[in-house]
Amino acid sequence: MLDNGKIFLYWGFIDLSEKKLDRRKRYTRKVLKESLITLLAEKPISSITVKEICEMADINRSTFYTHYSDHYDLLSKIEEEITADMNKYLSSYSFTLEEESVQMTQKLIEYISKNKFMFQTLLNKNGDPTFEKRLMNIAQRFMMNNWRGVTHLDEVNSRYLSTFVVSGAINVIKDWIENDMDYSPIEMAVMINNFTNYGLSNFD
Structure with missing residues (x-):
């Protein structure tokens, strides 16, 4: 049993x-x-x-x-249920401004932290690569929707920029999970947003 x-x-x-x-x-x-x-x-x-x-x-x-x-x-149903729940979760927040972006990222990381074993398993080397793609698609869609009217990027450039940002963030989160979540969710949220907004210039 x-x-x-x-x-x-x-x-x-x-x-x-x-x-x-x-x-x-x-x-x-x-x-x-x-x-x-x-x-x-x-x-x-x-x-x-x-x-x-x-x-x-x-x-x-x-x-x-x-x-x-x-x-x-069975695996597909599990992934569908998780991504549907995350979609609903993200829909309840606005993250157009930088401060809101940090807060949204923190809440998302807290969500992952509370479900550590689930995400650690589905994002590890044994997991289905389509699950990571599902997560990227959700985050990318919300990011592009909230950039609309705020940035001067056209749709194509916005799509590529969001792909770059989201893929980097997901890989940072995967590394954080594998390192037993050695930083708090707020510390990780600030770190990810600093990487996104300032890149290497933040470390000069």
Whole structure:
């Protein structure tokens, strides 16, 4: 049986649509997701089998297939739920001004910090590269929307600049996670925004 204590704290934000399901179905999906995340922390999705997931979750395979077509489908659903929640989360903040940008970055990093194991697993070498791309697309879209009317960049230059900024920020956050979050969220938010706004000139 899966030891839920390790991951339960990281699963509070997942899939609001599951509120419509009965208690047994919610439990089944929760333990299957937790089992896959636990296995992904150790090896890539290509090396994981439905049988392993079911054994860890103490769920039979026929029950698994009533919810998901295979383990790739399960992973895709996990990623969709996380990115949908992050999309909703970011939509509640405005970060046009520099001060607001720092605050938004801090809240995003706090969100990641609270779900450390989940993000550490999905962004590690065993994770699905499309998850990182999903995160980049969300952040890039919000950044470009909030730059509109504020900068003099055209759409093409704005897109390339946001790609540069977001990819750098995500890789800094990945490094921060791997270093056991050695700085506080506000320290990381200020650091990332300093890198973005001032680059190397901030260290002259």
